[in-house]
Amino acid sequence: MDSSQFESVKTKTASLPDRVADQIAQLIIDQHLTSEDKLPNEFELASQLNVGRGTVREAVKLLVARNVLVIRRGKGTYIANNPGEMEDPLGFAFVPDQIQLAFDLMEVRLQVEPWVAKLAAQRRTSEELERVQAYRVLVEQEIEAGRDHLPLDMEFHLSIAKCTHNQAVPKLMPLILHSVSLFGSLTRRSLRSYTIKEHRLIAEAIADGDGARSETVMREHIEHNQQKLEAIRRQMEVSQEEKPK
Template sequence: MAQEHSVFSNIQDNRTSSLAEQVADQINQVIIDQNINAGEKLPNEFELAARLNVGRGTIREAVKLLVARNCLEIRRGKGTFVVEKPGQIEDPLGFAYVKDKITLAVDLMELRLQLEPWVAQLAAQRIEENEKDTLRQLCEQVEHKIRSGEDHGPADKEFHAYVARCTHNSVITEIMPVITYSIEMFTKFKAPRLLGDTIRTHWQITEAICANDPQKAYDSMYEHVSENRESIEIVRRMSMEQNRNRDN
């Protein structure tokens, strides 16, 4: 209990933020310091209020802040729990609310073209032996989905996310949701002829990474993303032409 008291002892001395924000930050720090795992329940608001020497209303406001930050979740009738991936949200930049999805896809392709070849290069340098079979299995899964006519978007996202994981760079892994969002969106626009290219370039990327060949991995990923970008550019031009014809 003494350790817990020390964590919260100076909470009201900081006047640069609201009391609720201070409480929220300290609760978040406890989650980090005490390695409270995903799915574990926090003390109830009565206990937290007593420990922090603040009112229950302040505790409720602090919890709301942490829910908004995707650090906690409230389960009705059960209590407050740490979420699976604290602090992470699926659409951190609000892409779901962008009206022009085709232009957004083009912009994201520009980002991917600069970032993902380097990610593949790094993965080829750092992949561990026990990860190579998994990468090949994910590549096979994408091919199977495409050849069977199923939606391959989720499998495609998983493949690219695993390439990032093989870099063993925690920052790259965390920014991948931005990349995988563009992948899921792009599969909706993908031309049939590009599906075969997806299979081919995915295998080129996979084998280059598994062979620990950084340059080949870079070149293969660059080719893959470039083909995707060219295809979505065609879709955008067609869409713009249709809009002009409609206006005329």
């Protein structure tokens, strides 16, 4: 299970720097290196892996591109915070119909997030609950100050995902929350009125450890967002028709 597990994620017919990149990644996994840890220097890696320093340098560049390593200016090369976790890892930006994608993601959220809220209510620790409440308050402050609350809104939903004690859920959640950022600038204003109220209901149900109620209020929250998206799509279609060709 240990040394071969990385083989499966390796690209086929890989170049030498590619293969060395995989070896370095394997070394990070095997030695349980974390974001506190500095990568051994080029000389060491080159002699350890029996390749030239140029190859090591190329491999390091590849691992930076894959967010396994980060270069801290003037300090050296370190292990990334969430190694291997990419921004937009599924290439959502390349999907031609971004509006349909937002709807498709919302459909997934409607299936997944009420269940996540239920698990959160059942499994959360008091520290985790405190974090949910803290983000809820921060979102309210942003809304009341008239600022963009969406980045913190995502953190609120993510803090609920972390209450599930399922390691896969908080990793998957940013992907399905992508719909939020897609429609963010369009919906921001009109979402404000009910976001505060609904977030409070969700946090309350999780605090009470009430799985069924958490599920219900989360479902209603997402359905509400979905309806908002529908309204926006209709508006966009109308303004599209009015536009001269």
